[in-house]
Amino acid sequence: MTKCSCGSKTEKPKTDLTKLDSLLAEYKCLPGSLITVLQKTQDIYGYLPKDSIYAISDALTVKVAKIMGVVTFYAQFRLHPVGKHLIMLCQGTACHVNGSENVAAALEDELKIKDGETTADNLFTMENVACLGCCSMAPVMMIRTGKSSEVFGPLTPKSARQIIKNIYKAEGGVQS
C-alpha cells in the first residue's frame, strides 16, 4: 500500500480505464444514468477507483463534486477496495432482537477489525447491513467471495468464529 504524502510523488498503480470504454460510450447520451454508471463501474473494479471517477466526470460531463455527492450519499458505493471475503453482517430488526450484536462483537474480536474495515492481509472486510431478507434465520450474515455468496444462520458468537476459522483454514493462511 502506498501512503498518501501530499506533495511527494508516490507511485500509484494506475487503474485500467479501458475497461470502462464501452460502458461510458453506452451511457454518454443518457442523462440521469449516473447511479447506473457508478454501479456498473463498481461491478468492474469492486470499488470506485479515483481515476474512474474522473473518467466518468469527463464522459458524462458531470462535475466531480456532484459525483462525489452521489457516491457518498448511497451506502452501496465504496471508495476503497474490499477484501477477498466480504462479510455482510445483518443488523436488521429481527437479527438485532435475536442477538446480532454479540455476533458482531465476536467477529470483531476474531478478525480484529470493525465495521467497514479490512484485515491487513486483505482477506476479510466487515460490513454491517440492514436486513438480508432471511429474518426467520436471524441472526444471519452473508459472506460474498467473488461472484458467489453464501448465507449463514442462525448464528451464535461461537459458530460465527468457527466459520471464519474454516475460511482461514481453506485459505491455507495463518490467523493473526
Add this chain to the structure above:
Amino acid sequence: MIITVGMGSCGIAAGAQKTFDAITTLIEKENLDVTLKPVGCIGECFNEPVVEVIDDENNKHYLYAKIDGEKAEKLLKSHLHQGVPLEEYLVPQEDRAFLAKQTRIALTDCGVINPEDIAEYIEHDGFQALKHCLFDLTPEEVIEEIKISGLRGRGGAGFPTWFKWNAARQSQGDIKYMICNADEGDPGAFMDRSLLESNPHSVLEGMMIGAYAIGAAEGKIYVRAEYPLAIKRLKKAIQEEAENGYLGQHILGTDFSFRLEIKAGAGAFVCGEETALIASLEGERGMPRLKPPFPAERGYHQKPSNINNVETYANVPWILRHGGNAFAAMGTEKSKGTKVFALAGKVKKGGLVEVPMGMTIKEIIFGIGGGIKDDKEIKGVQMGGPSGGCIPKSLLNTAVDYESITKVGAIMGSGGMIVMDETTCMVDMARFFLQFTKDESCGKCVHCRIGTKRMLEILERIVNGEGKDGDIETLKSLGENIIAGSLCGLGQSAPNPVLSTIRHFEEEYRAHIEDHKCPAKKCKPLLTFSIDPEKCTACMACKKKCPVDAISGEKKKPQEIDANICIRCGNCEAVCKFGAVIVE
C-alpha cells in the same frame, strides 16, 4: 408426479439449491417420470427448504419440511418408488394452521408457480385481468373498480389507490410514468422481496393495468440493490412478457403500449419516500422535496407520475378478475382486503403471512405464528419498523387495520411485525431504531439531522446507565419538535419508536434512569454479575474463561466475582453448567 422446491432467497439460504440439485441428480440417475420445478416462497420460512410432491392424477399435495439433499433421497425412495408418503418429513400437523388460517390474495400463487416461466402464470389466470381491462373497460371504469374495492396503498401511508390513479389520469402531460416502489427499506420486512421473487408477473400485470388507467406508456421499477434474486427474476419476467406480446407496442393488438425498466437502488432508506425515489431515479442524491406538487402533477422528469408499492400492485389483477366488491367484502369498514405481514423476531414460526384486515395481532402471533420461541413470555410487538412503534402485550387484541394500529401508537407500515419477548429491552429497541434513522437521515432538515442525533445520544446514555432526571421529558419534547420540523415522512416518523415505547413502557425507562437496572437484562453496563455460593461447585470453568481475571477464590471453595474488575462480558454465565452465575 410433480415435485416443487421453494427457491426464494430464504429457501436458498437454508440450502434449497443443494436439495434441488440432489433431486435433479436422482431423477436423471433413475430415469424417473417426474417434473421438477423451482417455485417461489410459500412463506413458511421456519420450514425451509420446503419440498412439495404433487400427485397430479389424484390431485393430492404433500408438503415436506426441512428437506436437505440427504433427506431428499430418502423422500424420493419412499414416496416415488414405494408410493408411500414419508410421514416423518411431512410438515407436522401443528404447523398446518400456518397456511390454513391465512387468506391469500397477493400471495395466491407464491410458492405454487415457477416465477421464471410465464406459461405457468398464464395457466393460473395470468393476464386475464389485463385483457378484461383492455377489451372491456375504459380507464375510468378501471379506476372505478379500484375505488369500489377500497384498496389502499400497502407501502405505509395507506392512501386510497384509486385517488392517486385518478389524479394522475386527470393530470395533463404528453408522457406519464407508472412507478413501482420496491425499495423495501424497513429492516425486518421482506414481503416485497418475496412477492417479486415468487410471482413477478402479478406485480407487473398490476402496473400495466395502472398504466392503462392513468395513460402511461412507460414504467420504472425501483428495486433495492440488496435483492439480486428479485432483480434477476424481474428481468426474466419482463423479457418473457415482451416475447409474448404483453409488453411493448400495441399490447395484445390494442392501442395500449407499455415499456418497463428496472432501476436498482444504491442503498438509502430515504429513497423509499416517493419524491426521494424520483430524485434517485433521475441519478441524483435521494433527497425528498416539498409536496405539493405531488408526483401525480410533477414527478419523474417533471412529468405526471404514479408511485405504488409492490404489494399494492399485486392486489390489482385479483381485484379486476373478481370484482371490487369481492375485495371489499374482506377486511374492516375502512381497511379492505388483506395485508401481508413479515412475521419475525422471537416468534416460533416466522415467515410471510397474509390475513384479512381486522384480524387481531394476537391471532397472527399465536394462531398462525405458533407463539413465542422457547415458550417465553411475550412483551410486545413492533410494527412499522423505524417509522412505527411498539405495541405492548396488553393491547394484543388490537385489530390490524390502518386506523386501529395508528391509534395505539404504531403504524401499519409496510408490514414488518417483529415479536419481542421478556429478554428484549424496550429502551434498547428505541435506541436501535434511532441509530438507524439517524444514519439514514438525508440531512436536509435540521430537526431531523441533528434532532435524531441528540435523541440517540440521550438513549445511549440511558442504556449505559448514565440516564438523568428529565431525560424522558427531553426525549418527548425533542420528538415532538422533530415531527413538526421535518419535511418528509422519515423525520416526521423517526421519533415514533421512542415516543411509543415511552408511552407504553415508561417504567422500563425509569428503571434504567432511576434504579440503574435493565429489567430485560440486556443493557450490559447496568448488570451486575455474582456467584451463588450454594450452587457453585468450584469447577473453575468460569475463572478460566474470564478475560480480566475478575474471578477469584480458594481452591474447592465457591468463587467470587470482583464487580470492580468485571467487564460484564457474560462469559462466566455462558460457561457455568450449574446456573450459579447470577445476573441482576
